[in-house]
Amino acid sequence: LYEMFSGKPPFFSESISELTEKILCEDPLPPIPKDSSRPKASSDFINLLDGLLQRDPQKRLTWTRLLQHSFWKKAFAGPDQESSMEDLSLSRNTMECSGPQDSKELLQNAQSRQAKGH
Known part of the structure; x- marks a missing residue:
């Protein structure tokens, strides 16, 4: 979702060790639309991404919470x-x-x- 919206992955590096370090230690920047004519990410979308990209599995969205997330309700309205x-x-x-x-x-x-x- 992050990459589809922004056109780039939440973490990037040419080096696998640096990429691993970023994934383990850094928070991704909020996604910016790849096309500047598109609207900015909604707060529901940012919240959804935050839940999916949580490093701590205990804090990460479960399937149930993912499917019940408010982003989907508004997306399908x-x-x-x-x-x-x-x-x-x-x-x-x-x-x-x-x-x-x-x-x-x-x-x-x-x-x-x-x-x-x-």
Whole structure:
């Protein structure tokens, strides 16, 4: 997400040892849009990135907290909010599936709902 928004990774170095040092000891700078005509990062987006880039695994966002983060709620808000929230629910279920059979079932259920116009 950070690199897609800014066009560069949160940490960079030509040297692997220096890169490792940066990852372990530095906080990434807030992302700046790669295209200056684009808006700045929202506070929700910055908060999401902070949660994902936490060095301490105990403080890092869990899958559940990631999927419930306020950034996604605002990102999916709009005229087609209902189907977007269904997509988010499908994503949650996909994260919880235990294997290929569960994934196949989830996909079939989603296709069935689409065919019915939901």
